[in-house]
Structure formats: structure tokens, C-alpha cells
Amino acid sequence: MSESRSLLKLKKITKIFSKGTIDEVRALDKINLDVDAEDYIAIIGSNGAGKTTLLNIIAGVFPPENGGKIIINGQEISGLSEYKRANYVGRVYQDPHIGTAAKMSIEENMAMALLRGQRRGLRVASNKQRRELFHAALSPLGLGLENRLGTLVGTLSGGQRQALALVMATLSKPAILLLDEHVATLDPRTAQIVLDLTEMLVEREKMTTIMVTHNMELALRHGNRLIMMHKGRIVVDMNQEQKADLAINDLVVAFERASGEEFVDDSVLLRPGNVVGISDL
Amino acid sequence: MLDVAGHVLSFSFYEGLVFGFVAIGVYLTFRVLGFPDLTVDGSFTLGAAVAAVLIANGVNPFLATLAALGVGLCAGLATSLLNTKLRIPALLAGILMMVGLYSINLRIMGGANVSLLREVTIFTLTSQFLGLETRIAYQLLVAGVLAIVVFLILNWFLRTEIGLAVRATGDNEQMVRGFGVNTDMTTILGVSISNGLVALGGAVVAQGQKFADVGMGMGMIVMGLASVIIGEALFRPKGVARLLLAALGGAFIYRLVISVALRLGMAPGDLKLITAILVIIALAVPYLQKRVQREWLPPAARW
Numbered sequence: 001m002s003e004s005r006s007l008l009k010l011k012k013i014t015k016i017f018s019k020g021t022i023d024e025v026r027a028l029d030k031i032n033l034d035v036d037a038e039d040y041i042a043i044i045g046s047n048g049a050g051k052t053t054l055l056n057i058i059a060g061v062f063p064p065e066n067g068g069k070i071i072i073n074g075q076e077i078s079g080l081s082e083y084k085r086a087n088y089v090g091r092v093y094q095d096p097h098i099g100t101a102a103k104m105s106i107e108e109n110m111a112m113a114l115l116r117g118q119r120r121g122l123r124v125a126s127n128k129q130r131r132e133l134f135h136a137a138l139s140p141l142g143l144g145l146e147n148r149l150g151t152l153v154g155t156l157s158g159g160q161r162q163a164l165a166l167v168m169a170t171l172s173k174p175a176i177l178l179l180d181e182h183v184a185t186l187d188p189r190t191a192q193i194v195l196d197l198t199e200m201l202v203e204r205e206k207m208t209t210i211m212v213t214h215n216m217e218l219a220l221r222h223g224n225r226l227i228m229m230h231k232g233r234i235v236v237d238m239n240q241e242q243k244a245d246l247a248i249n250d251l252v253v254a255f256e257r258a259s260g261e262e263f264v265d266d267s268v269l270l271r272p273g274n275v276v277g278i279s280d281l
Numbered sequence: 282m283l284d285v286a287g288h289v290l291s292f293s294f295y296e297g298l299v300f301g302f303v304a305i306g307v308y309l310t311f312r313v314l315g316f317p318d319l320t321v322d323g324s325f326t327l328g329a330a331v332a333a334v335l336i337a338n339g340v341n342p343f344l345a346t347l348a349a350l351g352v353g354l355c356a357g358l359a360t361s362l363l364n365t366k367l368r369i370p371a372l373l374a375g376i377l378m379m380v381g382l383y384s385i386n387l388r389i390m391g392g393a394n395v396s397l398l399r400e401v402t403i404f405t406l407t408s409q410f411l412g413l414e415t416r417i418a419y420q421l422l423v424a425g426v427l428a429i430v431v432f433l434i435l436n437w438f439l440r441t442e443i444g445l446a447v448r449a450t451g452d453n454e455q456m457v458r459g460f461g462v463n464t465d466m467t468t469i470l471g472v473s474i475s476n477g478l479v480a481l482g483g484a485v486v487a488q489g490q491k492f493a494d495v496g497m498g499m500g501m502i503v504m505g506l507a508s509v510i511i512g513e514a515l516f517r518p519k520g521v522a523r524l525l526l527a528a529l530g531g532a533f534i535y536r537l538v539i540s541v542a543l544r545l546g547m548a549p550g551d552l553k554l555i556t557a558i559l560v561i562i563a564l565a566v567p568y569l570q571k572r573v574q575r576e577w578l579p580p581a582a583r584w
Contacts, residue, residue, distance in 0.1 A: 059459070086461035099459075101452040104445075111442070112449050116460045120442035152519075168460075 007208050008035035008058070008176055011069040015053055015062070015232075027053040028064070029232035035176070040202055040209045042219035044251075045229035051212040054229070055178045058210070060085035072175055087117035090174035092165050092182040099165025102154030106145055106164065109153055110134040113168035137167055141197060159190030163197055170201050177202070179211040183218075195222070216248045230259045285544075291417050293540045297533025298424035299489060300504065302431060302482030304512070304532040305525060307505030309475040312524070313439075314451040316364070318472055319375030319502055321479050323382025324356040326498035328480025329487035330386045333395040336488070342403045346484045353480020356382060357473035364472075365465040386495050394494040402488035420489060427485065431478065432525055438474075439521045447471045448521075479505075500553045507556050508532035510563040 015028040028050045035041065045051050057064050060082040064070070070078045072088045093099050100109050111125040114133070126134075131149060138146035141163050145156075153161060162182060170177060179198065183191035199222065202209050213219050219226050226243045228236035228251070235258035238246075246254075303325060310318035328349035335345035356378060363374035387393070408419040438444045449457040450467040458464050479501070487493040512531025518524045539552060547555070571578055 081463075083458045083461050083463050086459055091459055098453070098455055101449045101456055103452045104449060108445055108449075111445060112457065112460050112462075115442055118461075120446055120462070122438075122441045122443060124437070124440050125442045125445040126440075 005036045006034055007037040007039070007073060009033070009069070009071040010054075010058070011071070013054075013057055013068040013070070014065040015050075015057060016065060026232050028057065031232070031234060033227075033234065035208060035210065037208055038206050039225055040207075040223040041211065041225045041227055042223040043210060043212045043227045043229060044214070044216060044219040048231075049229040050232040051229055052180055053232075055091070055180050055210065055212060058176070059089050059091055059178060086174075088175040089178060090116070090169035090172075090176070091178040092162070092169050092180065094181040094184050096158045096161035096165060096185070099168065100153045100161050103152065105150050105152055106138075106156075107131065107134060107149040109164065109168060110137070110149075110171065113171045116172040116174065118172075137171055138164075140200065141167065157190075159186050159194065162186060162190075162194050166194065166197060166201065170205055170207060173205060173207070175208065177207045177209040179209065181212055181214060184214060198222075216251050220246055220248070220251070228255055228258070230255070235259045288417070289540050289544060290537070291421060293537035294533060295417065295420045295424050295489075296536035296540075297529065298421075298428045299482055299485045300508065300536060301428055301529040301532040302478045302485070303501055303505045304508035304528040305431065305435065306475040306478035306482070307502065308509045308512075308524065308528040309471055309478070311506065312451075312509060313448055314468060314471040314475075316361075316371045316451070316468060316472055317375070318357075318360060318475060319372060320356055320360045320378040320382070320472075320476055321375075321502040321505060322498040322500070323379040323386070324353045324476040324479045324498070325483040325486075325501045326386045326493070326495060327356055327382055327389070328353050328483030329493035329497055330389040330395070330483075330495075331480070332484035333397055333487050333493035334389055334391075336397060336400045336402060337395055342401055342406055342488065346403055346481065346488070349484035350477045350481045353483075354473045354477035356480065357476025358469060360476070361469040361472035365468055383495065390493060390495065393496075394492055397488060397491040397493070400491075402491070403485070404488055424485065424489075427481075428529065431481075432529070435525055436522050443467075443470070500556065503553070503556050503560055504535065505532075507560050507563070508535045510560065511535055514563070 010031055010033040013028050013031040013033075014026070017023075017025045017027055031050075031054065043051050043054070056062060057068075058070060060077070060080060063078065068078065069076060077085055077088065091099075101112070104112075107126050111130060111134075114130065115125075134149060135146045143160055143163060145160065145164060153164065156164065166182070182198070183194050186194060195218070198211075201207060209223070211223060220243060224240045226236070226238045227234055236251075236254050303321065307318075307321060310316045331352045332342075332345045332349040335348055336342050340348075360374050360378045363369045363377065364371050369377070403423055404420055407413070407423050408416075411419065411422075413419040413422070439448060446457060446462045447467045447470055450462065450464045450471070454464050457467070483493075483498065486497070508531035509528050510531065511534050512518070512527035512529070515534065516523065516527040516530055518527040542555070543549060543552075568578065
């Protein structure tokens, strides 16, 4: 991990919700994370481990507690608001409705996405040249969306919307792509299509990516690095070689050793389509 | 008989055009931005008051109308700043501005009303210039040209990069922020433009009826909403251009219905109640339909 390849650095990131009340929750506890350029990290952990909070901190939805630092491309961005950080960060959410605008056409959604990080002016938002660009970006999906640019996004299926959201998030090549359980609500077949698409885009655009998931199998199969979170801390951090030959039960063991707790959340073991209980392993 | 029908029709058409500015303004906030802005009642009168006082003081009526538009923009700016910078809920911010504007309008006019009976308005100026004799002819001409200009500008603006960001803000605020749009700015822009249009409507209406009155904006928001809802129901518009035309068309139908009802002997004082009932029915029907079909529906919005 040479210094020059570092793309994103998190230093001492702590996030406390409901501070000073009896409901106080330490969602993130002094997290340090170094993300290299072109890393594809899968983050796994049970509910409340802090996965989504971590993505929200990177995206700037809320700031970390004092003392925490977020550095992208050598630039500190901790103080930047969410919309300014959008210049660096692309994001796909669990809910396909969040990543796209229903009452606007595919073309208009793509035009919104294209202008990430650029000054928006009084030019008409889509023209022939841009339509060709959208066509080219949507064709690889194989969903035919490129021929329906005028269609309102609200009339698309959840899977189609999520695929579109993914293309939109990567269209203007942000420095880092955040995937927040982006296939969790899709049916198994659509989930696979969106995952293949993710793989293709990340590969082709050499996109630095952080994917949060509930699904261990998914975390093992995708990405070059696997991070496991528990109670706001990173408890397991494996690189490509370390995770290469792992099976799900190895992960469970690694988790138990690292956290010092017995693994009880079997929702983590759910695969799309079929349920694998602890006893099956 | 035909004469009367023709007159009612052309007069409603004129009124549809001038109140169409209000309808388009309401469409911008309620439908495009999802910002229920009640400033409208105040900014309509504000536009009328500013234009009337300027004209009474000898200012060119077109300049006075433009000034009304500018002052309306400022009223919208104030409402949207209350909402975005001080986090006052949209509905309350609008009500606060509406109430505050009542006093401001009284101050501007120096009383409850200003007469334009002997003044040069955009209508009388045009009729002199073109030598048009019939009142309805030059009224239609002036209002029509203004409506076309407003339509063309908005139809262009809502397709520009900034316009797209404004529309997307009402559609999916989280997404738009995620693509680097300052949604406070787009909200401010949208609400300001909306109130500018409403004030423009007030200025034109005041010149058409030859007076401005402190109560003339009352219920304007409901009238605007009624127009938008009627337009949507009748024209089922898709796309920016048709949505704008639907707001204008809705305003025309609404004024036509009101004119006919007045001709048939409805007391003018009942007008606002009937409009309110119209809007209640229009808002309730989709919900009741879904209830009959036993669809799940979220509880009513508080704000």
C-alpha cells in the first residue's frame, strides 16, 4: 500500500447519535481506513454495525465528530456539504427509488447525472450529442433502455431503475463509488443482472468502489478486499489473497475471533434466493 | 343569446390568461417543487399594489408591471429563505409571508385600494397605439402576448440544466443532492419565480379591472390550485410544455365555469366557498378511489 495509490483516507472517524441522552449510540468508533485507487471493497456486518453510517460519513450526509478527517485525493473534504462532495462521490442506494427521479424521463435523469461536478447553466440540458452518449452508456445493460430515452422513470421496474441508478452514479466517473446494499431489495435474477453490471462498470471504468452488503457470499465473490464491521469498528480486513479461498463459515470463525463474540445474526448468511442456516454450514 | 355566449367565452379566455399566471406559479411550487407555498395570496396583491401605485405616479405601465414581477420575486425569495435557511416548514413560511404582506400591501397603497380609472395602463396604452376600439380585443391581445412570452420562457427554462435541477429537486431531493445540486438554491429559485409570476398576474388583473384592492389576493392560492387540478384532470398532460398549457387551460375552464355560474345567478360572495369545495372534491377523489380498491395509503401529511 504505497502512499501514492491512496485515494480515500478516513482518520479517527467517530459518529455518535443522540449524544448525551440515554439512547446514545456510538455508530462509528475511531475508524481508520485507507482505500487505494481501484480498490473494490466489500463491507459486511450485522445490523447496527455502522456500515451505512460509514457510507453516509463519506458522502457527507452528516459530519463526523470533531477530530475525524476524510481525505480524498489528498484533499480534506470533512467540511464539505453533501452536494459539494457529490463531485467526488457517486452512490447507489438500497431503494431504487432514491437513485432516480420518477417524474422525469430517462434522458432527463441521465442529463442530471452527467452534470455532476459541473456548473449547471442555462443551456438546454439534453442535445443530440448527449443523447448519443446516454445511448452508448445504457446499451451495455441489455435492457433496451437506450431506445426509451423519453420514458418516465417511474414506469420502469425496480430492477430497471436500479440498473439505471448504477449507470447514472458512474456516468461522470466520480472518484469513489458507494454501493449501499444495492441489490438487497431485488429479486435473485435481477440482483444477479445488477451485480454483473456492477462488476463490468467497476472493471471497465477502474472505479474505486465500496460495497456494503448483508450477504457474506456476495462479499466473498466480489471485490479485492473484504472488511467486516462490528459495533462501529472494523474487526476483519482481508486482502485479495487472504479472502481468496475462504468459505462462509471461515468468515464466521474470523468474525468470532476478532469480535470476541459468538456469531448470532443469521440474517448475514442469507443468500438471494435460498436461506442457509448455521446448521447447514 | 349568441352574443352573450361569445362575450362570456372571450372574457373567460382573457381571465384564463391573466389568472393563468397564478395557475402556472402555483403549478411551479405545488407540483414541480413539491413546496406548498401560500405566499400567493399576498404576492398577488403585492404585484397589483406595486403596479397600481407606480402607474398612479406616472410610471410607464409596462415598467410598472415589470417592477411588480420583480417585487413578487423578492416575496418568493423571502419565503424560500425562511424555509431553506431558517428551516421553517414551507406551509408556515408561506402563511407568515402572506400575513406580513397584508400590512406591507396596505403601506404600499397607503390605503385599502388604489383606483386606475383615469390612468394609462398596459391595456389603454396598447389600444391607443394600435387604435383598437373594443375593450375585449385589446385585453385579449395584451394578455395573450404576455402569456405566450411567459410560456415560451418557462418552457425553455424548465429544460435547461438549471431548470432540470429545479424539477428534480421536487421529484427526488436526495438524488439531486447526490449529483451535486444545492437544493436550497433550486428551491429558492423555483419559489421566487413562482411568486414573480403570481405578482405579474396581480399587476395585470389590477390594470384590467382598473383598481387594486388589499383583499383581491384572498383565496388566490385555492383558485390557482383549482386551475392546476382541472388542467391535469382534463388534459392529462405529459411533458413540460403540456403541463404549462394545462395550467393555462385549467385556469380558462375554471373562469368559464365561474362566469357561467355568475350569469346564472350565483351570488359572487359564494364563489370562494364553491372553489374550496371544488378543490376538496378534486383532492379527495383519488384517495377515496384507492380506499374503495383497498389499497394501502399513508396517513395524511402534516406539512
